[in-house]
Amino acid sequence: MDKKLYYILGTIFIISSGFIYVVERGFAYYTWVGQLTAHLQSYSSSPQSPNLITNIYIPLFLIIGIVFYVSAYKKRDNS
Numbered sequence: 001m002d003k004k005l006y007y008i009l010g011t012i013f014i015i016s017s018g019f020i021y022v023v024e025r026g027f028a029y030y031t032w033v034g035q036l037t038a039h040l041q042s043y044s045s046s047p048q049s050p051n052l053i054t055n056i057y058i059p060l061f062l063i064i065g066i067v068f069y070v071s072a073y074k075k076r077d078n079s
Helices: 003-037 057-074
Strands: none
Touching: 003 057
């Protein structure tokens, strides 16, 4: 595999990690808004935002993406 493929795979994994994080935060926010509009007796004053290690796939994809970038950087050109 050449360096370009490693960079592409690293970018895909890092972007997918960020996308999963954003979607998870969006779900938390819309759940909180749903609780506010339903006028439930107990709701928090701010949404419970997930952190980076709540979902195991977020740090896993981030680490895999960084490994691809490092291995692409260390890979020598054949020219």
